[in-house]
Each structure stands twice: as structure tokens, then as C-alpha cells.
Amino acid sequence: MRLGGISLRRSLLLIAVVLLLLFLWPWPMGSLAQSTPPFVVHLPCVYSPVPTPTPTLIPGDVPVLLSPACGSNVTTVAPELVWLAAGTYWYGVDIATDSSFTQVAARISPRSYLTGPERRTPLLINLQPGVQYYWRVGYEATPGSFVWSLPESFVTGDMGDLPRAPMLVLPESGTTVYSLKPHLTWEQLAGADMYLVTLGVNGNSFTYNILSPYPELNVPFPLLAGRTYAWRVKARNASGWGPDSTVQLLVTAQNAMAD
Incomplete structure (x- = not known):
């Protein structure tokens, strides 16, 4: 038997397929319905001499290190250190070849920083090329006693073409x-x-x-x-x-x- 050019058997088969799809479709059911979590892309940490945008300062006096960070490769042996701090303490900087800071390569004596909250500390010496360094900043809570930030790390570049001595x-x-x-x-x-x-x-x-x-x-x-x-x-x-x-x-x- 045919209905409008379509056989009865084929019509019943199509109806059965549609009903099966409707039955198997994941319809939300009241309180059991769950929303699909958004897809999150985790970007790798990238060295930026001037972070954009500037991260929100974590409350408290402990400095927050901005750059260089995350084990990034820098193109210089004398990077500028960028960090945040809210307090008006004297701050010192340590740079070491190990994360426990037992092998200190450079130490910047405590000094006050009048600008902020973003502070910049230029290195006045060259570090060794192609070496991983760790750095931290601490405020002097009492004379000779520091409260240190969490450390960050970077790898220095090669010496490249350094300038000659000026006259x-x-x-x-x-x-x-x-x-x-x-x-x-x-x-x-x-x-x-x-x-x-x-x-x-x-x-x-x-x-x-x-x-x-x-x-x-x-x-x-x-x-x-x-x-x-x-x-x-x-x-x-x-x-x-x-x-x-x-x-x-x-x-x-x-x-x-x-x-």
C-alpha cells in the first residue's frame, strides 16, 4: 500500500527512527539538568618587560614579582626587575642560581622606593649568560630580618654585542x-x-x-x-x-x- 507515493512500510520506518531519536536525545530534566562548563584556555607564561595589564596587587606588604618570571628566557644579561608592593618599607633583592638562595649571585641592599605600587630595579652588573637564575624581593620587617616574596626564575641570554666604553x-x-x-x-x-x-x-x-x-x-x-x-x-x-x-x-x- 502506498500513501502519496511513499510506501506504508517506509513511512512506519521513518516514524520509528524519529521516535528513537527523540527518546535518546539528552533533554534536561528539571533539577538534574547540568550546564556545560565553559572551555578555558590556559596560556603559557610569557616574559614581558612591562606587563599589560598590570595584575591586581595582592593585599599585604609582601612584594609580588612581575617580570622576568616563569622561567622565561630573557635577551639580556642585565634584566630589569619589575615587582609590586604596597608598603613603604625598605626593600632588598636577592638573585641566586638555586631556589633556596644559598648560592647568591647578586644582592641589592635594602633601599626605599618612592614610586609605586609598581617598582623597577635595574641590575647594574651583568649576570652570566645562559644561566637560570632565581630572584626574590623582601621588605625589612626589623633590622636585618626580611619577609620575602615567592621566588621567580628566568634564563639569561648570551652576551651579544655589548657597548664599548664611552669616552x-x-x-x-x-x-x-x-x-x-x-x-x-x-x-x-x-x-x-x-x-x-x-x-x-x-x-x-x-x-x-x-x-x-x-x-x-x-x-x-x-x-x-x-x-x-x-x-x-x-x-x-x-x-x-x-x-x-x-x-x-x-x-x-x-x-x-x-x-
Whole structure:
């Protein structure tokens, strides 16, 4: 028997298939219905010199390390350390070749940071190339006692092409200056993004470290009158710090002014 060109047997078969599909379909049943959890993509940790967006600061005084982190490979042997802190403590930084910090490679003495909550600590030395380092930041709760952050790690790049030593320009070595905040100038090097001036009373250690992105600076604090100072400069590029320049001397006059 045929109905509109379709046999009765075929019609019954189609109806049976539809009923079977309706029976097997996972219809929600009241309180037993469950929503499908959203699909979450876990991205790998990627080194970023300037994290974007800046993570929300965890409440409390313990610093939160931002970069470099997650064992990332950096392209320099003198990375800038970026971290968050809410407090107004003095903070110290440790860099080591082991996660327990028994093999400390560099230690930055406690100092205060006036900016925040994001803080930046440039390294003033080169680390060894191709080495995994761990770093942490701690606040000095009591003299000599620190509360440390959780550590992070990174792997340094190769030395690459480091800048050469810049030539010092002014004041010429042995010159007497009449300002206790003398103006220092040196050669500008292609590719250099930062210069480090070290300065100290001649015959003593180089007491002061002053950073400048330009090939010149005015000493930001008054020197002592009637003293001979030694100064030198080194440059940093994307690979790290180059060697120090030759040392030059300047003499502050007895009647020099702190202008």
C-alpha cells in the first residue's frame, strides 16, 4: 500500500527512527539538568618587560614579582626587575642560581622606593649568560630580618654585542669646578639606552651610582667642597652592560656653590 507515493512500510520506518531519536536525545530534566562548563584556555607564561595589564596587587606588604618570571628566557644579561608592593618599607633583592638562595649571585641592599605600587630595579652588573637564575624581593620587617616574596626564575641570554666604553668629555681630568653639583658629559654610543656614572672621593671606593638615559647629567646632590673626586661611566644596550670608561678626576673648589 502506498500513501502519496511513499510506501506504508517506509513511512512506519521513518516514524520509528524519529521516535528513537527523540527518546535518546539528552533533554534536561528539571533539577538534574547540568550546564556545560565553559572551555578555558590556559596560556603559557610569557616574559614581558612591562606587563599589560598590570595584575591586581595582592593585599599585604609582601612584594609580588612581575617580570622576568616563569622561567622565561630573557635577551639580556642585565634584566630589569619589575615587582609590586604596597608598603613603604625598605626593600632588598636577592638573585641566586638555586631556589633556596644559598648560592647568591647578586644582592641589592635594602633601599626605599618612592614610586609605586609598581617598582623597577635595574641590575647594574651583568649576570652570566645562559644561566637560570632565581630572584626574590623582601621588605625589612626589623633590622636585618626580611619577609620575602615567592621566588621567580628566568634564563639569561648570551652576551651579544655589548657597548664599548664611552669616552669622557667634560670636565677634563683635573679640572677645578665651582659647582658642588657639577655637569658631567661623555660620548654618546649608538644603541645605548642607559648610562651608569659611578663617583667617589679619589682614593676611596666609588660611593655613588647614578643612572642617566642621556650622555650627560648634573650630579643630583651636593659634593663636598675642597675634595678631589674620581668618576667613570659605562653604557648599557639590549644585551647588557659594557666595560667602564677610564677614570677622570675633578676638584671641587673651596668656595664652590651648591646651586
